[in-house]
Amino acid sequence: MVISFLLGGIAQLGERLNGIQEVSGSIPLISTLYGIPTVFVGVLIYESRGLFYMDETSLKKLLLIVNPVSGQKKAKTYVADMMSAFETASYEVKTVLTEKDRNAYAVVKEMGDEYDVIVCVGGDGTLKETVCGVMEGGKDQPIGYIPMGTTNDFANSLKIPTKNVHDAINCIVNGTPKPVDMGRYEDQNFIYVAGFGNFTAISYACNQKLKNAIGNKAYYLQAVPDFFKMKSYYARVEADGEKFEGKYFYGALSNSYGIGGMPVLHNIGVRFDDGLHELVLVKWFKNPKELIDLAIAMLKKDVIHNPNVIIRHVKEAKFEFDKPTAFTLDGEFGGDMMEANISSIKHAVRMILDHDLENE
Numbered sequence: 001m002v003i004s005f006l007l008g009g010i011a012q013l014g015e016r017l018n019g020i021q022e023v024s025g026s027i028p029l030i031s032t033l034y035g036i037p038t039v040f041v042g043v044l045i046y047e048s049r050g051l052f053y054m055d056e057t058s059l060k061k062l063l064l065i066v067n068p069v070s071g072q073k074k075a076k077t078y079v080a081d082m083m084s085a086f087e088t089a090s091y092e093v094k095t096v097l098t099e100k101d102r103n104a105y106a107v108v109k110e111m112g113d114e115y116d117v118i119v120c121v122g123g124d125g126t127l128k129e130t131v132c133g134v135m136e137g138g139k140d141q142p143i144g145y146i147p148m149g150t151t152n153d154f155a156n157s158l159k160i161p162t163k164n165v166h167d168a169i170n171c172i173v174n175g176t177p178k179p180v181d182m183g184r185y186e187d188q189n190f191i192y193v194a195g196f197g198n199f200t201a202i203s204y205a206c207n208q209k210l211k212n213a214i215g216n217k218a219y220y221l222q223a224v225p226d227f228f229k230m231k232s233y234y235a236r237v238e239a240d241g242e243k244f245e246g247k248y249f250y251g252a253l254s255n256s257y258g259i260g261g262m263p264v265l266h267n268i269g270v271r272f273d274d275g276l277h278e279l280v281l282v283k284w285f286k287n288p289k290e291l292i293d294l295a296i297a298m299l300k301k302d303v304i305h306n307p308n309v310i311i312r313h314v315k316e317a318k319f320e321f322d323k324p325t326a327f328t329l330d331g332e333f334g335g336d337m338m339e340a341n342i343s344s345i346k347h348a349v350r351m352i353l354d355h356d357l358e359n360e
Contacts, residue, residue: 059090059091059092060090060091060092060116060117061091061092061094061114061115061116061117062086062091062092062093062094062115062116062117062118062119063094063096063107063108063111063112063114063115063117063118063119064079064082064083064086064093064094064095064096064119064121065095065096065098065104065107065108065118065119065120065121065122065126065130066079066082066095066096066097066098066120066121066122067097067098067104067120067121067122067123067125067126067148068097068098070121070122070123070126070148070149071122071148071149071165074148075121075122075148076097078121078146078165079095081165081166081169082095082119082121082146082165082169083095085166085169085170085173086119086169086172086173089173091117094115096111098122098126103126103129104120104122104126104129104130104133105129105130105132105133106129106133107133108129108130108133108134108137109133109136109137112133112134112137112139112141113137113139115141116141116142117141117142117143117144117352118130118134118141118142118143118144119143119144119145119146119172119352120143120144120145120146121146121148122147122148122149123147123148123149123150123151123152124149124151124152124153124154124191124192124330124331125149125330125331125332126149127145127147127154127155127191128189128190128191128329128330128332130143130145131143131182131189131191131348131349132188132189134349135182135189135348135349136189140349140350141350142177142350142351142352143349143350143351143352144171144172144175144351144352145160145168145172145351145352146165146168146169146172147160147161147162147168148165151258151260151331153192153193153256153257153258153259153260153331154191154192154256154330156257156258156263157192157255157256157257157258157270157272158180158272158351158353158357159353159355159358160353170354171352171353171354172352172354174354175352175353175354175355176352176353176354177350177351177352178273178350178351178352178353178356178357179273179347179349179350180272180273180347180348180349180350180351180357181255181272181273181274181275181276181277181344181345181346181347181348182255182344182345182348182349183253183255183277183342183343183344183345184342184343184344184345185327185329185334185340185341185342186340186341186342188329188334189345189348190329190330190334191255191330192254192255192256192330193252193253193254193255193256193259193328193329193330193331194252194253194254194327194328194329194330194334194340194342195250195251195252195253195254195259195280195327195328196233196235196250196251196252196319196325196326196327196328196337197233197248197249197250197251197252197282198230198231198249198250230249232247232248232249232284233247233248233249233251233284233321233325234246234247234248234321234322235248235251235319235320235321235325236319236320236321237251237279237281237317237318237319237320238317238318239279239312239314239316239317239318240312240314240315240316240317242312244281244310246283246284247283247284248281248282248283248284249282249283249284249285249308250280250281250282251280251281251282251319252279252280253277253278253279253280253314253317253342253344254277254278254280255270255272255277255278255344256270257270260331262298263301264298264301264303265278265280265303266301266360267301267302267304267360268303268304268311268360269311269313269360270360271357271359271360272357273346273347273357274313274346275315275344275345275346275347276313276314276315276344277313277314277315277317277342277343277344278311278312278313278314279310279311279312279313279314279317280309280310280311281309281310281311282294282308282309282310283308283309283310285308290308293306293308294306294308294309297309314344315343315344316341316342316343316344317341317342317343318339318340318341318342319337319339319340319341319342320338320339321337321338321339323338324336324337324338325337325338327340
């Protein structure tokens with residue numbers, strides 16, 4: 001009977017291995033437990049002391065989506081470590097590398113419904129694609145994030161480790177899903193900012209090869225020529241019934257401590273689960289001193305007390321312009337708009353974190 005069981009287990013394992021087409025973990029055919037031969041088929045274990053059986057379908061299935069060009073093209077070198085950590089935590093893992101014509105959004109839409117947890121590896125763009133795919137899929141899987149982008153604004157805001165990949169992995173392995181708000185811009189979802197004005201185009205105008213080579217320093221190089229092209233933007237804004245009109249240096253609806261790699265929105269009351277986004281309007285400067293005062297306030301993380309800065313916590317806002325005005329969504333081009341309707345979506349997704357959401 002024992003021999004028959006062993007042969008049957010090996011046959012089942014052979015069928016399973018034969019069907020694998022994408023990256024998966026290695027599975028030992030025969031191991032030893034307390035000196036007793038043991039056969040592993042998934043998590044099927046037979047010993048002379050008895051039989052322990054856990055159906056493979058009871059394992060949580062994890063979809064690991066990796067942008068191979070992120071992290072200055074180093075992301076894929078960590079795939080084995082990621083898979084090992086998640087498999088050790090009792091996940092059945094499938095890894096997919098994104099491609100130019102198959103981004104994270106396409107992967108989630110194609111196969112996301114088959115998985116209990118989705119983890120993405122990359123920058124803000126990869127996270128946005130993943131979040132949008134989950135939101136549209138309707139299954140509400142928890143999302144883990146291993147940030148390897150140029151700025152990682154949203155990861156820094158949520159206190160997800162950005163300096164050490166293994167710390168980010170542990171944040172997921174040891175974490176629990178926390179509800180987090182997202183935004184809606186016309187017919188698109190976004191994760192942390194929809195804005196217009198000076199310097200907002202830097203992230204998508206900056207050369208990708210340069211970003212891969214020198215990281216966020218590429219943004220500073222791009223900002224130098226943009227500094228000499230600064231201009232005002234005339235806009236009419238209505239947010240939760242309150243109206244504003246005038247010339248602005250910058251305007252946005254955001255849900256983050258940092259924009260473009262600059263952590264300048266601390267101490268303004270940002271919360272990530274209250275169903276509100278922060279309306280930020282920076283008035284056009286009347287003289288160089290006002291610009292210098294704003295720069296100092298930004299460095300001190302005290303923009304809320306600057307007279308040129310308007311901040312409100314709102315559910316929705318409508319922007320109107322006299323001429324087509326470029327919007328940026330999470331660092332990507334969002335279109336030239338005469339009118340833009342933006343709103344906050346409370347508890348839109350669940351992000352896996354190993355700590356409570358911070359409230360300032």
